[in-house]
Amino acid sequence: MSTLSSATPAGDVKDSTAPPGATNPAGGAGATDPDGGTGAGFHGPSTGSGTGTRPALAAGEQLGSAAGERLVSATGVPVRPSAPRAAVRLLASELGLTFRKPRNIAMLIVLACVPVLLGVVLRVVGGDNDAPSLITQVAGNGLMLTFAAMTLLVELLLPLAVAVVAGDAIAGEAGGGTLRYLLTAPAGRTRLLAVKFANVSVFALVACSVVAAAALITGFALFPVGPVTLLSGSTISIADGLLRILIVTGYAAAGMAALGAVGLAVSTLTEVPIGAVAATVVGVVFSHVLSVIPQLEPVRPYLLTSWWSSFDGALRDPVATDVMTQGLLVFAAYTVICGSLAWARFSSRDITS
Amino acid sequence: MTMVTMGEGAHEAAPPRVAPETAPSSDCSIIARGLTKRFRGGQVAVDDLHLAVPRGSVFGFLGPNGSGKTTTIRMLLGLTQPTSGGCEVLGRPMPAGLADALPRVGALVEGPAFYPYLSGEANLRRYDAADPTSDPRTVTARVGAALDRVGLAAAAGKRYRAYSLGMRQRLAIAAALLGPRELLVLDEPTNGLDPQGTREVRSLIKDVAADGTTVFVSSHLLGEVEQMCTHVGVMRTGRLVAQGPIAELRAGHAPxxxxxxxxxxxxxxxxxxxxxxxxxxxxxxxxxxxxxxxxxxxxxxxxxxxxxxxxxxxxRPSLEEVFVGLTGEGFDVNA
CATH class of the missing domain: 3.30.70.100 (Alpha-Beta Plaits)
Incomplete structure (x- = not known):
């Protein structure tokens, strides 16, 4: 069980990059440990109180000498992984947690179901051409289902999913007490925050991609697919249409990542993850409310929510890059501001959970 | 054993204190100088703490519940900022030198905390991934060795949610032993363990110390640490009332x-x-x-x-009797 080859975890991102000949002496010493210690740890084979500690001691001595060798080799041959590789390893660990969490998987499934449901409803009920909206266009072209689904979901359900992951990021670790062990590992506060944001961004991208993919599949299955007629009236090829879908997905993901930064900032303020999630979602709803009040029209460009559905610029010919660029700048601004707030709070905070 | 009454001179007879102000950093794994933590409410949790933990010692950090032990440990590990004063861990000032010092420190702070939906093994991998200095190529071996060492090898694949209190405590100790450590900081390591488990932790600490690792172990139970410590420090309402080699502490009290x-x-x-x-x-x-x-x-x-x-x-006076003399109250009483 303890040869070096078996010490290479299949799930670890960095093993593939390690040269096969790079036999780490520390690993060798560590790898021989388990055989010596098997069955002789806390639960020694003997149950008598007098002899119960003896096997543990013997095992401890073997392990101890191995630990000593490791120290020597660690000082003699520094085997410190590079900072970016270590960060990638932590991010991989984060992603593993995020995408293994049943709650997050359930949210992704719900997100995938909405376009399917939307497609089925339009297929069954559709054919009402009175209002030439994005949704009714779906009946004519399956590709339009992606845009319709994204437009529908980007306002509330996608933000909700992202808020759950972002709000949980720091507050969840603090509430569960795992934050103190991450920080004494030491994960590093700034580094941990950066990795958490990267994790939320990846989740946002995956969530948007899940919506797009589910909508594409449903669209292809239920509707005729052909050259796409854009909002501006001109027609583009299917390949070009798919490219536009990529742009839409990327833009929506950027908007959701910006919300992720907001959620992360809120998450550093509390040890109650549900509080951070709720506060972020309330913020989104509040922002939506503000944007429908006509008297507050001048405020609209400053609201994050106003820019989320601006990906319809990708449905014009040529692509309305000015609006989308401005949207991306707003997302970047929110990310920088909220990221700074999160950092300022988190780097100086007393961890008392 | 408990018939000996302490003389009035108990305080004067306290062991000679190591002066942390003058102790050379290289000889100490932990040094605190005037460490103070005042919470926002004005409550002083730790008050002007001067601490010197010699390298290679097993240092028992004792005091009743609420006497500031955990707050001190949190400051030593850079989790909270001292209001004033400072501390050094393995020769590095904290929290500034945290990235240098902490990879060589194994810590158990205020009980175990893990991800309930992950297995014991996956939990250890998670914490190992958080350490930027740990080598991912050896993680399987190190996790296996750590689990083995605390007797959890058989439960490695079981979800943490299903672990008993004792198993959780063992897993936390395994996490502290994930890499080669120069210092172990164990906050109440025997909480939740049965007498057999307590004895095994004690023997484990002795083994670790035999390798030259400094062990800083806090406890509110005296008898528990008395048998394994070479040095002790006694906290009382945020103040360190005594510290020094255990033999010296006892020596002040003749048989x-x-x-x-x-x-x-x-x-x-x-x-x-x-x-x-x-x-x-x-x-x-x-x-x-x-x-x-x-x-x-x-x-x-x-x-x-x-x-x-x-x-x-x-x-011969047990440490407990010495402590009663020092703290002037029953030991397990909330301060």
Missing amino acids: RVRVETPHTAQAASLLGRLGLTDVRTAMEEVTAELGDHTPEGICADLVADGVAVRGFAVV
Whole structure:
């Protein structure tokens, strides 16, 4: 069980990059440990109180000498992984947690179901051409289902999913007490925050991609697919249409990542993850409310929510890059501001959970 | 054992303190200088703490619940900022030198905390991934060795949610042993363990210390650490009231002879004539400081003098009695 080859975890991102000949002496010493210690740890084979500690001691001595060798080799041959590789390893660990969490998987499934449901409803009920909206266009072209689904979901359900992951990021670790062990590992506060944001961004991208993919599949299955007629009236090829879908997905993901930064900032303020999630979602709803009040029209460009559905610029010919660029700048601004707030709070905070 | 009463001079007899101000950093794994933590409400959790933990020692950090032990440990590990004063861990100032020091420190702070939906093994991998200096190529071996060492190898694949309290505590200790460590900081490591588990933790700590690793172990149970520590520090309401090698702490309190006899007056006068000091008489019992006398000689003299000796013992004060003298209250009482 303890040869070096078996010490290479299949799930670890960095093993593939390690040269096969790079036999780490520390690993060798560590790898021989388990055989010596098997069955002789806390639960020694003997149950008598007098002899119960003896096997543990013997095992401890073997392990101890191995630990000593490791120290020597660690000082003699520094085997410190590079900072970016270590960060990638932590991010991989984060992603593993995020995408293994049943709650997050359930949210992704719900997100995938909405376009399917939307497609089925339009297929069954559709054919009402009175209002030439994005949704009714779906009946004519399956590709339009992606845009319709994204437009529908980007306002509330996608933000909700992202808020759950972002709000949980720091507050969840603090509430569960795992934050103190991450920080004494030491994960590093700034580094941990950066990795958490990267994790939320990846989740946002995956969530948007899940919506797009589910909508594409449903669209292809239920509707005729052909050259796409854009909002501006001109027609583009299917390949070009798919490219536009990529742009839409990327833009929506950027908007959701910006919300992720907001959620992360809120998450550093509390040890109650549900509080951070709720506060972020309330913020989104509040922002939506503000944007429908006509008297507050001048405020609209400053609201994050106003820019989320601006990906319809990708449905014009040529692509309305000015609006989308401005949207991306707003997302970047929110990310920088909220990221700074999160950092300022988190780097100086007393961890008392 | 508990019959010895502390003299009024208990405080004066406290062991000589190591002066952290002058102690060279290279000889100490942990140094605190005037470490103070005042919470927002104005409550002072740790008050002007001067601490020196010699390299290679097993340092028992003792005090009742609420005496500031965990707050001190949180400051040592850079989790909270001291209000004033500072500390060094493995020669690095904290929290500035955290990235250098902490990879060489294994820590168990305020009980275990893990991801309930992950297995024990996956949990250890998670914490290992958080350490930027750990080598991912050896993680399987190191996790396996750590689990083995605490006797959790068989439960490695089980979800943490299904672990018992004792198993959780063991997993937390395994997490502290994930890499080669120069210092182990264990906050109440035997909480939730049965007597057998407690004994095993003690033996584990001895093994780790035998490798030259410094162990800083906090506890509110004296008997638990008395047997394994080389040094102790005693906290009382945020202040360190004593610290030093355990032998010195005990040395301030001389062994006494205790004679159980119905002839207390006769025994007391004989002990006085023999030159024993601090002779005290209680109900059917006489005690005195042993000094340079041999117990067997005293016993023979008593019998020769016609004293009916029902019991004879030499009592050395346990640490607990020393502590009661230092803290002036029962040990497990909330401060």
